[in-house]
Amino acid sequence: MKPTDIKDPEYFHKVVDCQYACPAHTPVPHYIRLIAEGKYPEAYMVNWDSNVFPGILGRTCDRPCEPACRRVRVEEEPVAICRLKRVAADNKGDVKRLMPQGPFKANGKKVALVGAGPASLTVARDLAPLGYELHLFDELKAGGGFMRSQIPSFRLPETVLDEEVNFILDLGIKTHFNHYVASMKELLTKDYDAVFVGTGAPRGRDLPDLPGRQEGKENIHLGINWLGSVAFEHTKKIGKNVIVLGGGNTAMDCCRTSRRLGGENVKVVVRSPFAEMKASPWEKEDAQHEDIPIIDNHVPKSFVVENGKLKGMTFEKVKAEYDAAGKRKLVPVGGPDVFFEADDVLIAVGQENSFPWIERDCGIEFDKWEMPVVDEKTFCSTNTKVFFGGDAAWGPKNVITAVAHGHQAAISVDIFCNKKDLVKDRLSPFVNLVSQKMGIHEWGYDSEVVIDQRYAVPQADKKVTLTNRKKEVELGFDLPTGFKEAERCLNCDIQTVFTETKCIECDACVDICPTACITFTENAEAETDLRAMLKQPATNKTQDLYVSDVLPTKRVMVKDENVCLHCGLCAERCPTAAWDMQKFFYNVTKAHTHACSK
Amino acid sequence: MSYVKPKFRHPELPKNKLGYTVDYYEGALSTLCAGCGHDSISSAIIQGCYEMNIEPHRLAKLSGIGCSSKTPAYFLSNSHGFNSVHGRMPSVATGANMANRDLIYFGVSGDGDTASIGMGQFVHVIRRNLNMTYIVMNNGCYGLTKGQDSATADEGSKNKTGQVNLFESIDLASLAIELGATFVAQSFSGDKTQLVPLIKAAMKHPGFAFINVISPCVTFNNNLGSTKSYDYVREHVEATATMDFVPQMQEISVSYDKGSQKQVKMHDGSLITLNKLAEEWDPLNRQSAMNAVLNAKSKGEILTGLLYVNPDSKDLHHLIQTSDKPLNSLVKSELCPGADALKEINAGLR
Ligand SMILES: Cc1cc2nc3c(=O)[nH]c(=O)nc-3n(C[C@H](O)[C@H](O)[C@H](O)COP(=O)(O)OP(=O)(O)OC[C@H]3O[C@@H](n4cnc5c(N)ncnc54)[C@H](O)[C@@H]3O)c2cc1C
Ligand SMILES: Cc1ncc(C[n+]2csc(CCOP(=O)(O)OP(=O)(O)O)c2C)c(N)n1
Ligand code: SF4
Ligand code: SF4
Ligand code: SF4
Ligand SMILES: [Mg+2]
Numbered sequence: 001m002k003p004t005d006i007k008d009p010e011y012f013h014k015v016v017d018c019q020y021a022c023p024a025h026t027p028v029p030h031y032i033r034l035i036a037e038g039k040y041p042e043a044y045m046v047n048w049d050s051n052v053f054p055g056i057l058g059r060t061c062d063r064p065c066e067p068a069c070r071r072v073r074v075e076e077e078p079v080a081i082c083r084l085k086r087v088a089a090d091n092k093g094d095v096k097r098l099m100p101q102g103p104f105k106a107n108g109k110k111v112a113l114v115g116a117g118p119a120s121l122t123v124a125r126d127l128a129p130l131g132y133e134l135h136l137f138d139e140l141k142a143g144g145g146f147m148r149s150q151i152p153s154f155r156l157p158e159t160v161l162d163e164e165v166n167f168i169l170d171l172g173i174k175t176h177f178n179h180y181v182a183s184m185k186e187l188l189t190k191d192y193d194a195v196f197v198g199t200g201a202p203r204g205r206d207l208p209d210l211p212g213r214q215e216g217k218e219n220i221h222l223g224i225n226w227l228g229s230v231a232f233e234h235t236k237k238i239g240k241n242v243i244v245l246g247g248g249n250t251a252m253d254c255c256r257t258s259r260r261l262g263g264e265n266v267k268v269v270v271r272s273p274f275a276e277m278k279a280s281p282w283e284k285e286d287a288q289h290e291d292i293p294i295i296d297n298h299v300p301k302s303f304v305v306e307n308g309k310l311k312g313m314t315f316e317k318v319k320a321e322y323d324a325a326g327k328r329k330l331v332p333v334g335g336p337d338v339f340f341e342a343d344d345v346l347i348a349v350g351q352e353n354s355f356p357w358i359e360r361d362c363g364i365e366f367d368k369w370e371m372p373v374v375d376e377k378t379f380c381s382t383n384t385k386v387f388f389g390g391d392a393a394w395g396p397k398n399v400i401t402a403v404a405h406g407h408q409a410a411i412s413v414d415i416f417c418n419k420k421d422l423v424k425d426r427l428s429p430f431v432n433l434v435s436q437k438m439g440i441h442e443w444g445y446d447s448e449v450v451i452d453q454r455y456a457v458p459q460a461d462k463k464v465t466l467t468n469r470k471k472e473v474e475l476g477f478d479l480p481t482g483f484k485e486a487e488r489c490l491n492c493d494i495q496t497v498f499t500e501t502k503c504i505e506c507d508a509c510v511d512i513c514p515t516a517c518i519t520f521t522e523n524a525e526a527e528t529d530l531r532a533m534l535k536q537p538a539t540n541k542t543q544d545l546y547v548s549d550v551l552p553t554k555r556v557m558v559k560d561e562n563v564c565l566h567c568g569l570c571a572e573r574c575p576t577a578a579w580d581m582q583k584f585f586y587n588v589t590k591a592h593t594h595a596c597s598k
Numbered sequence: 599m600s601y602v603k604p605k606f607r608h609p610e611l612p613k614n615k616l617g618y619t620v621d622y623y624e625g626a627l628s629t630l631c632a633g634c635g636h637d638s639i640s641s642a643i644i645q646g647c648y649e650m651n652i653e654p655h656r657l658a659k660l661s662g663i664g665c666s667s668k669t670p671a672y673f674l675s676n677s678h679g680f681n682s683v684h685g686r687m688p689s690v691a692t693g694a695n696m697a698n699r700d701l702i703y704f705g706v707s708g709d710g711d712t713a714s715i716g717m718g719q720f721v722h723v724i725r726r727n728l729n730m731t732y733i734v735m736n737n738g739c740y741g742l743t744k745g746q747d748s749a750t751a752d753e754g755s756k757n758k759t760g761q762v763n764l765f766e767s768i769d770l771a772s773l774a775i776e777l778g779a780t781f782v783a784q785s786f787s788g789d790k791t792q793l794v795p796l797i798k799a800a801m802k803h804p805g806f807a808f809i810n811v812i813s814p815c816v817t818f819n820n821n822l823g824s825t826k827s828y829d830y831v832r833e834h835v836e837a838t839a840t841m842d843f844v845p846q847m848q849e850i851s852v853s854y855d856k857g858s859q860k861q862v863k864m865h866d867g868s869l870i871t872l873n874k875l876a877e878e879w880d881p882l883n884r885q886s887a888m889n890a891v892l893n894a895k896s897k898g899e900i901l902t903g904l905l906y907v908n909p910d911s912k913d914l915h916h917l918i919q920t921s922d923k924p925l926n927s928l929v930k931s932e933l934c935p936g937a938d939a940l941k942e943i944n945a946g947l948r
Contacts, residue, residue, distance in 0.1 A: 073609065074609070441601040448602050448604075449602075449604035449606060451604075451605050451606070504633070504828050505828070506633040506635070506638070506814070506816065506828060507641070507787075507788060508632055508633045508634075508637060508638070510641075511637050511638055511640070511641040512603070512628075512637075514603055514604045514605075514606060514607060514621075515604075515606060515607060515608045516608045516611070536608045536610065537610075563606075563608055567603075567604050572601065572632065573632045573637075574632060574633065575633025575816045
């Protein structure tokens with residue numbers, strides 16, 4: 001294999017599993033160390049820069065970082081990255097003084113942001129310090145988008161949401177709430193230099209053809225509409241017996257909200273097997289903890305309505321079968337249909353985009369699925385003035401993805417308004433690599449690896465939370481537990497950097513490495529061969545091999561990044577400092593930093 | 599600040615026949631200098647014991663004094679251990695072995711511990727063919743006391759202070775063969791592919807198994823002009839950088855061709871060649887092995903690999919006809935069979 005090019009920032013970036021997996025590439029280990037040091041405002045600001053909503057995300061993030069965490073491969077449970085973010089947010093103190101301070105000198109450019117969800121809010125935050133005049137539209141009465149209308153207060157208290165939305169609005173954003181934008185054409189005739197569409201995926205999928213759907217409609221609700229109506233306090237009650245259809249996170253929010261609105265016998269019924277449900281494992285756990293059974297392998301057949309009143313639903317029992325290609329088929333197992341009683345049914349079987357307000361003749365091309373054609377890198381539509389991001393771009397995802405889109409769209413808007421090239425004039429990420437050596441056995445980071453298992457986040461008493469819709473269930477880590485959880489982080493951003501010209505091939509690093517990462521071996525042409533030749537064969541192909549140039553003995557050093565603990569022992573035991581532990585800092589360039597360096 | 603070895607190991611480590619992964623054979627974290635050859639030898643011992651499916655409680659580690667003699671703390675934490683007086687490991691090993699012949703005895707010593715203060719004990723334990731493995735971690739100096747020349751330092755080798763050694767070195771391998779050792783080998787700490795099998799063979803050998811392992815002291819004997827330094831070797835390679843030379847450097851690498859000769863730069867500019875046992879030399883023939891060692895030496899080479907083995911070795915217990923049952927497990931009824939038995943013996947002597 002060719003020597004690894006560690007000058008390519010993406011090589012070391014990939015080693016920082018969590019950061020790499022985070023759509024916004026939040027420098028996770030960096031902020032976790034700040035938490036361990038008790039520097040909560042700093043930890044908050046690292047997050048704020050990257051993901052804009054640390055307090056919100058510290059409670060609700062889909063956390064793609066956690067399954068990626070190295071700790072999963074080394075022991076089992078990832079570091080509680082998400083809940084540590086909350087520790088930073090809960091203890092941040094006054095951070096407003098650390099944020100850009102307006103009023104900002106106007107740059108004469110005007111941008112319309114349609115929809116006030118996380119995507120638009122991110123664009124707003126990134127562009128405001130540059131002096132843009134930003135007009136934010138939403139049909140709802142306040143900002144936050146689905147974070148406000150969909151995510152229930154027992155997961156995300158309104159105060160937390162308000163605070164972080166207001167950090168942005170306070171940068172001088174001109175808000176137009178209770179304002180539905182009914183025509184893109186009309187918007188384009190106004191004097192906006194650019195338009196950003198962050199209108200989300202606002203339409204809940206229905207089951208219109210199921211028998212009884214019409215007759216029972218009084219008590220059959222679309223999950224997201226119902227949640228929105230609860231959030232804005234139009235709906236305050238639900239029947240005793242509730243069926244929630246669907247296996248995603250919306251279904252979990254629906255069933256848990258039902259429990260708080262009078263639902264005593266609430267059950268989730270889902271077509272797929274339990275293990276294949278879309279909901280995150282922790283969402284399922286939380287629902288079950290609130291005495292909500294999840295009944296899998298049941299396909300809805302009909303609503304049972306008697307005398308105009310919904311009585312329940314019938315289901316067909318199925319099982320999952322897989323063909324050779326692994327494709328799933330649900331096949332009936334036979335036997336009579338199953339009946340479940342219900343006073344109300346909530347349908348939470350998916351969401352869709354819909355753009356009734358965008359005329360199809362205003363230069364924005366739509367594909368055969370009625371989705372706008374959007375460039376994956378620039379977020380620009382076929383109308384060069386109009387940008388998309390968040391759920392509006394490629395369908396429903398999550399908050400952190402909307403934020404990541406927002407950052408990129410903001411850069412594009414800024415480049416566009418400055419009449420530069422959206423692709424060529426994008427800046428690469430900010431990267432830095434600094435040695436952590438401070439002395440013998442002395443590193444600039446806490447290199448000790450603790451064996452503590454993941455700490456559980458304490459929850460408020462069920463008796464209280466089930467009777468008060470707004471009472472937050474999770475209490476968050478207290479500081480001592482937060483510290484201990486932070487210590488579980490393996491500091492994957494502290495990279496092992498190898499300099500072959502210094503190596504005397506004494507084997508000390510090979511001998512000391514606790515997880516058998518390092519091998520000195522003859523090289524091989526093919527990566528698969530080299531993987532098999534290592535001291536401990538490198539079976540995890542998603543993890544790279546770090547290959548050195550040829551050494552005096554004609555061998556190469558090969559390090560399997562897979563389960564490196566970043567303990568620094570290789571560097572500590574190396575007599576010549578051929579190994580060094582170097583802190584790698586990688587930060588996605590945002591519109592304001594982008595502008596500064598222009 | 600930390601200097602703690604993490605508890606985590608590679609999740610896919612294979613298990614040996616006893617169901618242990620290799621880390622079960624590890625010891626405490628080494629306090630030797632970073633890059634010390636001795637640590638590599640410890641690692642080879644760990645690997646050898648793991649591969650040999652040794653039950654740790656069936657093995658006793660013995661050593662004298664020195665950096666080398668400290669290493670038993672760094673391997674086989676679950677085994678017995680005795681860190682004895684300087685140069686006196688053989689007598690402690692003899693005592694232990696006499697009392698309990700059932701354990702595997704693994705001795706670790708240094709060139710100072712063996713070739714100077716312990717020379718008297720060393721030669722006698724060879725003569726007696728005590729059933730044990732005896733490794734000398736040979737760095738040509740007294741590492742622990744800050745690098746004075748030892749008796750194995752080569753004549754003409756320069757130490758860290760620039761002093762040239764005036765004295766002829768003691769060649770431990772030829773001495774062992776000369777004195778009748780029944781298993782003699784030589785190796786290099788940087789060559790685990792060779793060292794691990796040698797250790798495994800030595801542990802299996804019924805009798806005294808001696809391995810002299812060249813093991814650079816990075817701190818006190820790694821200087822220019824030393825005949826036992828890796829650094830100097832590599833620097834020189836780079837300085838001359840001839841095409842013929844580089845492949846020959848593979849002596850510290852994975853495999854040797856039988857009968858081939860590989861070179862390591864160990865002298866002030868001069869080449870010392872590490873030879874694998876050449877085909878015409880008969881490892882079963884003491885005379886031939888002796889010749890091979892002497893020939894190599896006269897050419898400035900160090901022969902590594904198995905030098906001599908006597909498969910018919912009879913160990914000390916056999917020679918003095920002790921009981922098959924370990925002495926320490928004989929109970930009173932076996933040791934004092936009683937008046938009747940005495941009468942019988944006496945009757946037989948009339
Ligand atoms: C029940 C539920 C729970 C969820 N829980 C989580 C969670 O825990 N964690 C997570 O990461 N994600 C969660 N999500 C997904 C997440 O909320 C969205 O992916 C995210 O909010 C998308 O952000 P966005 O900025 O693209 O749009 P949205 O947040 O959807 O905001 C779009 C806004 O645009 C407004 N709008 C639309 N059209 C117009 C128009 N024409 N004129 C004016 N305003 C308009 C809407 O009113 C809305 O406020 C959840 C989703 C649902 C449905
Ligand atoms: C009876 C006695 N004399 C002298 C010493 C001092 N001393 C300690 S270690 C050592 C030499 C060790 O050399 P070697 O066996 O080669 O071990 P190394 O440290 O080189 O591995 C000496 C002379 C001692 N500890 N005890
Ligand atoms: S930091 Fe070095 S010694 Fe520690 S696990 Fe990684 S490669 Fe091994
Ligand atoms: S410890 Fe350092 S000098 Fe020794 S082999 Fe490893 S990298 Fe090379
Ligand atoms: S002084 Fe020499 S022999 Fe002792 S630990 Fe250091 S390098 Fe090894
Ligand atoms: Mg010595």
